[in-house]
Amino acid sequence: MSGPLDFKLYVITGENYHPGRSMMEVMAAALRGGADIVQLRDKESPKRELIEKAKRLKELTAKYGVPLIVNDHPDVALAADADGVHLGQDDLPIEAARELLGPRRIIGISTHRIEQARAAERAGADYIGVGPVYPTGTKPGRQAVTTAYVAQAAAEIRIPFVAIGGITEANAEEVLRAGARRLCAVSAIVGHADPESVCRNLLEKINAWSLGEQAAVPASLPISVAQTLPERRDVREIALTVNGRSERTQAATLLELAAQYKLEGRSVVADLDGAVVPRQLWGETPLQGGCSVEFVHFVGGG
Amino acid sequence: MEMNTIVQDGMVIGGRKLKSRFFLGTGRFPSPAVFLRALEASGAEVITFAVRRINLDNYEDDGVLQHVADRELIYLPNTSGAGNADEAVRIARLARAAGLGDWIKVEISGNPRTLLPDPFETLKATERLANEGFTVLPYTSDDPALCRRLEDAGAAAVMPGGAPIGTGLGILNPYNLSLIAEEARVPVIVDAGLGSAGDAVQAMELGADGILANTPVSKAVDPVAMARAMRLAIEAGRLSRLAGRIPRKRYASASSEPGGRLFIPEAWEGKT
Numbered sequence: 202m203s204g205p206l207d208f209k210l211y212v213i214t215g216e217n218y219h220p221g222r223s224m225m226e227v228m229a230a231a232l233r234g235g236a237d238i239v240q241l242r243d244k245e246s247p248k249r250e251l252i253e254k255a256k257r258l259k260e261l262t263a264k265y266g267v268p269l270i271v272n273d274h275p276d277v278a279l280a281a282d283a284d285g286v287h288l289g290q291d292d293l294p295i296e297a298a299r300e301l302l303g304p305r306r307i308i309g310i311s312t313h314r315i316e317q318a319r320a321a322e323r324a325g326a327d328y329i330g331v332g333p334v335y336p337t338g339t340k341p342g343r344q345a346v347t348t349a350y351v352a353q354a355a356a357e358i359r360i361p362f363v364a365i366g367g368i369t370e371a372n373a374e375e376v377l378r379a380g381a382r383r384l385c386a387v388s389a390i391v392g393h394a395d396p397e398s399v400c401r402n403l404l405e406k407i408n409a410w411s412l413g414e415q416a417a418v419p420a421s422l423p424i425s426v427a428q429t430l431p432e433r434r435d436v437r438e439i440a441l442t443v444n445g446r447s448e449r450t451q452a453a454t455l456l457e458l459a460a461q462y463k464l465e466g467r468s469v470v471a472d473l474d475g476a477v478v479p480r481q482l483w484g485e486t487p488l489q490g491g492c493s494v495e496f497v498h499f500v501g502g503g
Numbered sequence: 504m505e506m507n508t509i510v511q512d513g514m515v516i517g518g519r520k521l522k523s524r525f526f527l528g529t530g531r532f533p534s535p536a537v538f539l540r541a542l543e544a545s546g547a548e549v550i551t552f553a554v555r556r557i558n559l560d561n562y563e564d565d566g567v568l569q570h571v572a573d574r575e576l577i578y579l580p581n582t583s584g585a586g587n588a589d590e591a592v593r594i595a596r597l598a599r600a601a602g603l604g605d606w607i608k609v610e611i612s613g614n615p616r617t618l619l620p621d622p623f624e625t626l627k628a629t630e631r632l633a634n635e636g637f638t639v640l641p642y643t644s645d646d647p648a649l650c651r652r653l654e655d656a657g658a659a660a661v662m663p664g665g666a667p668i669g670t671g672l673g674i675l676n677p678y679n680l681s682l683i684a685e686e687a688r689v690p691v692i693v694d695a696g697l698g699s700a701g702d703a704v705q706a707m708e709l710g711a712d713g714i715l716a717n718t719p720v721s722k723a724v725d726p727v728a729m730a731r732a733m734r735l736a737i738e739a740g741r742l743s744r745l746a747g748r749i750p751r752k753r754y755a756s757a758s759s760e761p762g763g764r765l766f767i768p769e770a771w772e773g774k775t
Contacts, residue, residue, distance in 0.1 A: 315635060315636070316634060316635075316636070319636065356600070443559060444556040444557065444559055445556065446559065462557075462559050464557070467557075468568060468569075468601060469557060470554075470597045470598075470600045470601050472593070472597055475593065477596050477597055477600040479600065495556060495597075496556065496557045496559075497554050497555060497556055497557065497597050498554075498555065498557050499552045499553065499554060499555075499568055499580065499598075499601065500530075500552060500553050500554075500555045501528070501529040501530035501531060501532065501538075501552055501553070502528060502529060502530045502551060502552045502553025502581055502583055502717070503528030503529075503530050503551055503581070503668065503694075503695070503715065503716075503717030503718065
């Protein structure tokens with residue numbers, strides 16, 4: 202691994218989702234579409250076969266300069282000279298995997314709640330998976346963590362985190378709004394007839410939100426409308442609830458709404474539909490009609 | 504025992520070493536200036552406050568936090584206004600998002616007349632918030648079994664009430680409080696219901712590790728003087744507890760030797 206790991210669109214193999222097409226063919230399409238990290242996930246094949254698959258995939262991903270991660274098996278990753286390994290909560294502990302793989306290879310781990318995310322960060326994981334955000338056929342029976350956990354991870358976790366689980370073009374915006382900046386999909390990409398264009402579309406959404414972030418206001422500065430995103434929008438008015446009161450606003454983002462109530466420079470915390478929105482994300486948090494916003498502060502109390 | 508070391512012995516909550524055993528509430532002071540002088544007089548290192556919606560029509564800073572911004576204090580926001588664990592967790596997350604630390608006083612009332620804590624919801628919220636990494640100090644009923652369950656759920660301290668909030672009735676069940684103090688493995692902070700410095704002495708003598716007071720200070724005729732009285736009472740009560748009180752006896756025992764006395768009153772005949 203050269204330099205700190207980063208990526209935007211994480212694609213995982215899932216051969217059962219594309220009968221009739223080869224894994225190599227489907228993954229090549231995903232890479233052309235812009236996948237910038239790939240994981241070989243195969244719970245069926247014997248190890249010897251897995252190593253062969255990993256070697257072939259590694260050859261392909263190397264052409265695109267994209268890291269290859271092997272699910273579950275550090276030994277397979279080493280044998281195929283893959284770039285890293287992805288662990289589940291019940292697999293080898295991160296420390297043990299690190300012993301095997303050395304300091305340079307990537308170690309990622311799936312997490313399903315914030316305590317696991319914190320533990321992974323402490324244990325030296327290079328990235329974490331956050332999910333399943335939505336119910337998914339890849340992990341049947343596992344309870345969805347919802348975008349609430351995505352928001353928690355966004356607020357707290359410093360290493361790269363990738364949202365995963367039931368993510369599609371249709372719900373990607375919602376996940377990004379919750380604070381994710383890296384998405385992972387399995388069936389929505391490899392199960393699609395045109396993985397290349399699905400990847401392009403997902404990347405476009407991710408990039409739109411990531412650009413917004415660069416223009417976001419540092420938490421320490423006073424808020425002002427002038428500092429909201431330069432992006433062009435049609436003026437539209439929505440109905441929403443603010444602090445329990447029915448209101449109408451032309452504000453497109455939480456930041457614009459805060460400015461409307463003259464909360465510039467005040468110590469105010471915001472909550473959108475039950476989840477805390479970190480201040481640095483107000484500028485890129487769009488308001489939908491019917492949403493509920495709370496602006497709170499501290500008052501005297503015992 | 505060395506006096507100074509006793510009076511200045513500290514306690515540790517959530518990994519923070521505290522020199523003062525006094526937690527001061529910030530509500531209902533006549534003015535921010537009076538609060539600040541009371542805070543000074545109290546020596547408190549931990550202050551509490553509440554989370555509320557801002558007034559959209561007329562938003563002015565509460566005045567408390569902006570005045571204490573330059574001090575080294577530990578902030579203990581409460582979840583007052585929550586009626587169940589879900590609401591308390593939501594308030595706690597909002598409080599943490601303000602970036603003033605991860606301490607939270609769980610306060611869940613099921614009854615607006617008594618404001619007494621709901622034990623079941625308090626336990627649930629304590630467990631969830633401890634799992635989310637908060638330093639949780641639940642305001643709780645003065646029940647030893649419940650306090651133990653709160654400890655097991657991850658409470659960093661337990662805060663049994665002496666009496667309902669703001670009543671000034673003092674320690675209504677000294678026996679329970681002494682049991683809680685005897686059995687607790689985390690600090691016991693008596694929270695709510697105290698009326699004056701005398702109640703603080705009693706709580707500390709019963710074995711409490713600290714006191715949280717708001718109304719008895721802020722609504723005293725002279726809040727600054729009461730803050731100081733409370734501070735001294737907490738020290739006095741702690742010292743008295745450590746010094747060890749004498750056992751209670753039914754009859755007198757003279758403090759001077761009986762030998763060599765000049766008279767034996769006639770009325771004592773047959774009663775010694």
